[in-house]
Amino acid sequence: MSTSYHHGNLPTVLREHAAALLAEQGLATFSLREVARRAGVSHAAPAHHFGSVGGLLTAVAAEGFRLLVAACTDALDAAGPDPDARFSAIGHAYVALWRTNPGHCQVMFRYDVVDYHDDDLHHWSDEAYALLATTTRAVVGEIDDRAAHRSALLWWSTVHGLTQLETSFATVSTEVAGQPEPATTDELVEEFAAMVLHGIERGRSRQRRDP
Structure with a gap:
C-alpha cells in the first residue's frame, strides 16, 4: 500500500x-x-x-463548479468588455469544461446523488450562476429580475443541451436545404448566441420606433 x-x-x-x-x-x-x-x-x-459515496460525489461536483467558475472567468477576461463577445464566450467556456472534465460534469447536476445543501457545492454553484446571470443581463438590458433569470436559464439550458448531445455524438446533425450537414457544438453555440443577440437588437429597434 x-x-x-x-x-x-x-x-x-x-x-x-x-x-x-x-x-x-x-x-x-x-x-x-x-x-x-x-x-x-x-x-x-x-x-x-x-x-459516504454521496459525500465524495458531492465534493467532486463542488470542484466541478469551482472549475466552471474559473473557466468562465478566464473566458470573460479574454473576451474583453464587449457584452456580446462575453455572452458567446461564457457558452464556449461551458462546453470546454464538459470536454476537459467529464467526470466532474457527470455529477454536477445530479440532485439524486449529491447533497446540494453542502456549503462548498452551494457556494460554487451560486458563483457559477451569478457569472451567467450577470453576463446575460448585460446583453439583454434593462429588464426585471424574473425576465433576467429566465433569459439566463434559456442560455444555460441550450448550451447544456448541446453538451449532452456531444456526449453521445461527435457532431450534431443540422438540416440545410434538406440535406444533413454536420455542425460542431462550438459552431452551434456561436450560431445560437448570434440568434439571441439579433433578436434582442430587433426588440430594441421596435422600442425605438414605438416609444
Missing part, C-alpha cells in the same frame, strides 16, 4: 481519482473501494474523509 500521500492532500487525491473513475465508467459502477484502490490507500480512507 502506498504511503506517499500525507493527510493534508489525500482528500484532493481521492477527488481526482473519483473524477477519473466517473469519466471512465460512469456512476453505475462507481465505488469508494475502487477509488481507494486507484489512490493506493486503505479502502476505508474515502469514507473517513467524505463519509
